[in-house]
Amino acid sequence: xxxxxxxxxxxxxxxxxxxxxxxxxxxxxxxxxxxxxxxxxxxxxxxxxxxxxxxxxxxxxxxxxxxxxxxxxxxxxxxxxxxxxxxxxxxxxxxxxxxxxxxxxxxxxxxxxxxxxxxxxxxxxxxxxxxxxxxxxxxxxxxxxxxxxxxxxxxxxxxxxxxxxxxxxxxxxxxxxxxxxxxxxxxxxxxxxxxxxxx
Ligand SMILES: C[S@@+](CC[C@H](N)C(=O)[O-])C[C@H]1O[C@@H](n2cnc3c(N)ncnc32)[C@H](O)[C@@H]1O
Numbered sequence: 038x039x040x041x042x043x044x045x046x047x048x049x050x051x052x053x054x055x056x057x058x059x060x061x062x063x064x065x066x067x068x069x070x071x072x073x074x075x076x077x078x079x080x081x082x083x084x085x086x087x088x089x090x091x092x093x094x095x096x097x098x099x100x101x102x103x104x105x106x107x108x109x110x111x112x113x114x115x116x117x118x119x120x121x122x123x124x125x126x127x128x129x130x131x132x133x134x135x136x137x138x139x140x141x142x143x144x145x146x147x148x149x150x151x152x153x154x155x156x157x158x159x160x161x162x163x164x165x166x167x168x169x170x171x172x173x174x175x176x177x178x179x180x181x182x183x184x185x186x187x188x189x190x191x192x193x194x195x196x197x198x199x200x201x202x203x204x205x206x207x208x209x210x211x212x213x214x215x216x217x218x219x220x221x222x223x224x225x226x227x228x229x230x231x232x233x234x235x236x
Pocket of ligand 1: 090119
């Protein structure tokens with residue numbers, strides 16, 4: 038009987054400790070190490086914070102790319118999906134966004150559904166450093182100078198001649214852009230893939 042009482046006391050104490058947060062287990066029932074590993078995985082892959090491109094700059098980027106019927110637009114790090122949505126809505130082209138942040142993936146997919154653009158616009162959960170760029174005819178990005186440089190070898194080796202690469206704010210090091218414009222104080226760069234040997 039004394040043993041049963043002892044088990045009860047210890048059991049209740051552990052229960053209270055967990056409910057009040059003293060025992061460091063997540064309250065969603067998952068094991069701490071798995072939850073932490075998942076969180077760390079996302080954080081370590083997220084190499085650029087979410088800062089949205091102002092809508093007028095989005096419009097300027099897509100105009101600079103001279104989007105035409107049949108184009109396939111890839112936005113690397115698609116945030117809330119505004120570039121993908123604008124490309125699909127304004128130009129009627131297929132547009133894919135690649136994003137790693139689960140909240141932004143959810144939000145951008147919801148934005149696509151709200152605009153009824155599911156047939157043209159799509160968000161894929163994928164690290165931009167692993168994306169096969171070859172199906173794209175337009176690639177847009179608002180990343181960081183170091184990330185642009187990381188992507189540059191892939192851009193040059195995978196993209197077909199004629200593909201337009203448009204970057205908000207950041208250049209590609211010593212790869213000279215074909216055109217640079219200013220939209221409301223923001224710099225936008227354009228490169229057109231041509232003779233790869235020359236680049
Ligand atoms: C500066 S925001 C640009 C968002 C959007 N393209 C725009 O112009 O409004 C960069 C985005 O890249 C995403 N990102 C960062 N690292 C990533 C990675 N490794 N793979 C995919 N997306 C990533 C961020 O979550 C963020 O949404």
